[in-house]
Amino acid sequence: MAARDCPRSDGSHVVSEPHSRTVVVLAAGEGKRMKSSLPKVLHPLLGRTLVGHVLTAAGPLTAARTLVVVGHGADQVRDHLAAIAPEATAVLQAEQLGTGHAVRIALEAAPEVTGTVVVLNGDVPLLRPETVAELVAAHESEGAAATVLAAEVPDPTGLGRIVRDGAGRLEQIVEQRDATPVQLAVREINAGIYAFDAARLRDVLGKLSTDNDQGEEYLTDVFKMLVSAGEPVGVHLAGDHTETLGCNDRVELAALRRLLRDRVNERWMRAGVSLLDPETTWIDVTVALDRDAVVDQNTQLRGGSVVGSGAVVGPDVTLIDTVVGPGATILRSHAVGAEVGPDASVGPYAYLRPDARLAERSKVGTFVEVKNSELGAGAKVPHLSYVGDATIGARANIGAATIFVNYDGVNKHRTVVGEAAFVGCDTSLIAPVEVGAGAYVAAGSAISNDVPPGALGVTRAPQRNVEGWVARKRPDTASAAAAERAQRGTQGAPAPTSSASEGEAIHGTAASVGGTPGAGDTATE
Numbered sequence: 001m002a003a004r005d006c007p008r009s010d011g012s013h014v015v016s017e018p019h020s021r022t023v024v025v026l027a028a029g030e031g032k033r034m035k036s037s038l039p040k041v042l043h044p045l046l047g048r049t050l051v052g053h054v055l056t057a058a059g060p061l062t063a064a065r066t067l068v069v070v071g072h073g074a075d076q077v078r079d080h081l082a083a084i085a086p087e088a089t090a091v092l093q094a095e096q097l098g099t100g101h102a103v104r105i106a107l108e109a110a111p112e113v114t115g116t117v118v119v120l121n122g123d124v125p126l127l128r129p130e131t132v133a134e135l136v137a138a139h140e141s142e143g144a145a146a147t148v149l150a151a152e153v154p155d156p157t158g159l160g161r162i163v164r165d166g167a168g169r170l171e172q173i174v175e176q177r178d179a180t181p182v183q184l185a186v187r188e189i190n191a192g193i194y195a196f197d198a199a200r201l202r203d204v205l206g207k208l209s210t211d212n213d214q215g216e217e218y219l220t221d222v223f224k225m226l227v228s229a230g231e232p233v234g235v236h237l238a239g240d241h242t243e244t245l246g247c248n249d250r251v252e253l254a255a256l257r258r259l260l261r262d263r264v265n266e267r268w269m270r271a272g273v274s275l276l277d278p279e280t281t282w283i284d285v286t287v288a289l290d291r292d293a294v295v296d297q298n299t300q301l302r303g304g305s306v307v308g309s310g311a312v313v314g315p316d317v318t319l320i321d322t323v324v325g326p327g328a329t330i331l332r333s334h335a336v337g338a339e340v341g342p343d344a345s346v347g348p349y350a351y352l353r354p355d356a357r358l359a360e361r362s363k364v365g366t367f368v369e370v371k372n373s374e375l376g377a378g379a380k381v382p383h384l385s386y387v388g389d390a391t392i393g394a395r396a397n398i399g400a401a402t403i404f405v406n407y408d409g410v411n412k413h414r415t416v417v418g419e420a421a422f423v424g425c426d427t428s429l430i431a432p433v434e435v436g437a438g439a440y441v442a443a444g445s446a447i448s449n450d451v452p453p454g455a456l457g458v459t460r461a462p463q464r465n466v467e468g469w470v471a472r473k474r475p476d477t478a479s480a481a482a483a484e485r486a487q488r489g490t491q492g493a494p495a496p497t498s499s500a501s502e503g504e505a506i507h508g509t510a511a512s513v514g515g516t517p518g519a520g521d522t523a524t525e
């Protein structure tokens with residue numbers, strides 16, 4: 001860190017003049033080739049916008065000021081900055097007259113700025129913070145007037161070329177469209193990241209011409225002006241040229257996304273996370289994983305998601321802002337804003353919505369949707385259910401096709417299911433309602449009155465069998481023939497009887513309650 005931090009007698013600090021730092025991010029361009037109503041710098045890339053990545057790369061500079069030049073989509077960019085970098089100041093460049101013009105406008109808006117001015121193109125998102133810090137350290141230690149971050153690239157097409165003299169010193173930076181054939185052959189390019197001495201930059205910015213193919217004020221022209229004034233300028237070469245890649249269209253954006261994916265995935269694998277198919281695993285830069293987490297193929301981990309040690313996520317899982325505890329399993333599912341406790345199990349084919357909170361060892365199985373609900377430790381909702389606005393006690397078992405009827409068309413209401421309660425299949429729990437601890441609900445019930453602890457709640461019409469109905473009403477059908485054979489006793493083995501056990505559809509207590517509908521009976525279908 002070159003900035004000198006000087007404690008004052010009153011305990012506050014001032015950053016000493018020579019190395020006071022200001023960051024200027026250029027983000028006013030339209031990004032025509034993106035063909036988008038979204039300003040280019042707001043396009044997302046694995047957890048941050050392009051400009052969000054650039055600001056993150058500048059973070060360790062501990063700049064006294066951060067100025068972001070906005071223009072195209074200025075209001076959208078301003079709103080985004082307010083959310084992600086409230087300390088940054090947006091400076092409006094009403095007309096995009098070039099990168100030099102953009103920096104000039106920024107410095108005019110901040111006349112007090114001295115020391116080092118670090119300029120970053122808003123569309124170079126793969127830049128590492130370490131690289132920016134190295135550039136600035138080299139610039140400041142050499143007392144240069146200007147230092148540019150350069151890279152050797154396989155294909156320099158479209159980029160500014162670093163032109164050196166016979167002794168290897170920087171002479172000028174030439175844009176592709178203004179370059180001679182000899183200059184076009186240069187593969188050392190300008191990354192669009194620079195450190196400047198504020199006073200000397202201000203001085204030459206006022207003298208920029210628009211005498212080039214685009215009729216713009218080029219920031220890059222500052223270099224040849226400083227060179228001809230005899231000022232010391234430097235070139236800092238990036239070790240990894242992929243850090244300097246810009247983003248001008250959606251094909252380049254996709255390429256950057258793949259590069260960043262590989263970088264993020266490599267980091268997690270080296271940190272002890274198993275990625276079974278890194279090519280199809282997309283992890284936002286904002287996600288955290290613990291050692292021995294396993295991520296299977298076709299999985300996206302987004303936003304503030306966290307995956308605990310030994311948890312297995314995937315294949316075919318998307319987690320957005322979802323916290324997964326150690327040892328949990330999530331298979332072929334989608335979760336947003338949910339919490340999955342230690343050793344809990346989710347899926348295949350579950351949908352966890354915001355504030356679904358699953359305690360340890362609980363289970364949300366197949367075709368189950370959970371929203372704004374807590375499942376206690378070891379509670380199970382194994383199949384085909386909707387759980388909304390509910391609190392489900394520890395070890396409760398919710399049978400297949402149970403619906404928590406939370407919405408009356410105007411308001412949402414809560415349902416409480418007590419500890420170790422047992423809710424039979426195909427039940428509607430019509431909120432607000434409570435099923436007490438250890439209570440049972442018979443399969444096929446619609447429960448709108450509370451069920452006391454230990455009671456059986458049942459709302460079911462008694463069953464009536466109309467003997468011989470098929471033979472009379474559906475003669476000459478396969479059913480009639482089968483019935484006749486069965487009645488003659490010629491059918492094969494009898495159908496197996498089912499037995500309810502954990503993890504299977506619960507057939508409830510039909511035998512014991514048939515024909516005895518409860519007092520609070522409600523229509524079920």
Ligand code: UD1
Nearest residue numbers: 026027028029096097098099102122159160190191192246
């Ligand atoms: C620029 C450099 C080029 C370098 C390349 C690296 C110049 C003249 N050229 O070219 O040498 O190789 O970056 O990616 O600087 N912007 C504004 N206001 C403007 C114009 C641009 O804010 O009036 C912003 C853009 O939003 C963008 C950045 O500046 O974030 C760079 O502008 P862009 O038009 O993309 O420059 P390049 O042609 O890529």
Ligand code: CA
Nearest residue numbers: 123246247248
């Ligand atoms: Ca560019």
